[in-house]
Amino acid sequence: MAVDYHLHTYRCGHARGRMADYVRIARERGLREIGFADHIPIYFHAPEQRPSGLAMADEELPEYVAEVLALRADNPDLPIRLGIEADYIPGREPQLAVLLERHPFDYVLGSIHYLDGWGFDNPDFLDGYRGRDADVLYHRYFELLQAAARSGLFDSLAHPDLLKKFGCRPRSDITPLYRKTAAVIAAAGICIEVNTAGLWAPVGEIYPHPIFLRFCCGFGVPVTLGSDAHAPERVGSGLPEAIQLLKQAGYREIATFQRRRRTLIPLE
Ligand SMILES: [Zn+2]
Ligand SMILES: [Zn+2]
Numbered sequence: 001m002a003v004d005y006h007l008h009t010y011r012c013g014h015a016r017g018r019m020a021d022y023v024r025i026a027r028e029r030g031l032r033e034i035g036f037a038d039h040i041p042i043y044f045h046a047p048e049q050r051p052s053g054l055a056m057a058d059e060e061l062p063e064y065v066a067e068v069l070a071l072r073a074d075n076p077d078l079p080i081r082l083g084i085e086a087d088y089i090p091g092r093e094p095q096l097a098v099l100l101e102r103h104p105f106d107y108v109l110g111s112i113h114y115l116d117g118w119g120f121d122n123p124d125f126l127d128g129y130r131g132r133d134a135d136v137l138y139h140r141y142f143e144l145l146q147a148a149a150r151s152g153l154f155d156s157l158a159h160p161d162l163l164k165k166f167g168c169r170p171r172s173d174i175t176p177l178y179r180k181t182a183a184v185i186a187a188a189g190i191c192i193e194v195n196t197a198g199l200w201a202p203v204g205e206i207y208p209h210p211i212f213l214r215f216c217c218g219f220g221v222p223v224t225l226g227s228d229a230h231a232p233e234r235v236g237s238g239l240p241e242a243i244q245l246l247k248q249a250g251y252r253e254i255a256t257f258q259r260r261r262r263t264l265i266p267l268e
Pocket of ligand 1: 008012014039230
């Protein structure tokens, strides 16, 4: 009876399937609660400068909200939350805050998908790894993750070591960076997400790294759970592995949200 708080929709341009089918699969797999968290419009670029296929358009955001609320009304026995996945871009916090105020979100996932303008998780930009030092990238990534935590904009930090997606690994021991970042997130009072999509990425691992997860547990950082499904058949996938990883890290509870208020529930 798991919870999946990271479901996308066709509106982002790189996911597929009807939203009702995501709900149907969630039922078939016995999930106790789900949340859609599709990519927020690329608010940090002017509309005419936005690349296609990465996120919904401005005018689709109200439609997305309305469709999640309609699915909720149609499924009174399955809690369906209204989430959103929002990019953290330093310096653009006020613009994002305005956008988040406009809709009755249950929770906001904060994501680092860009390192100083480079979309490092996009398979079209793999060239960017060439000539860049992995340790420098890791330090910049976690610096941004800490800034995202401190921004006060987010309830949970999505896939919090996404930098490993294509196999980029730190050269040196970054245990102190994991520890410091976990402490900053704990002080901010927000969650991290355990995200199973890495199992199907080249890295073949859940996000985040077990050592980072253990520090988070030690500092009392709660977790949300998500598959990052971009197709209906992916809903709930990998969650048993994620639950096992959480237990090994010391977790006994996961976080759920309603109107940005957190409730912890037993892991199983
Ligand atoms: Zn996506
Ligand atoms: Zn993401």
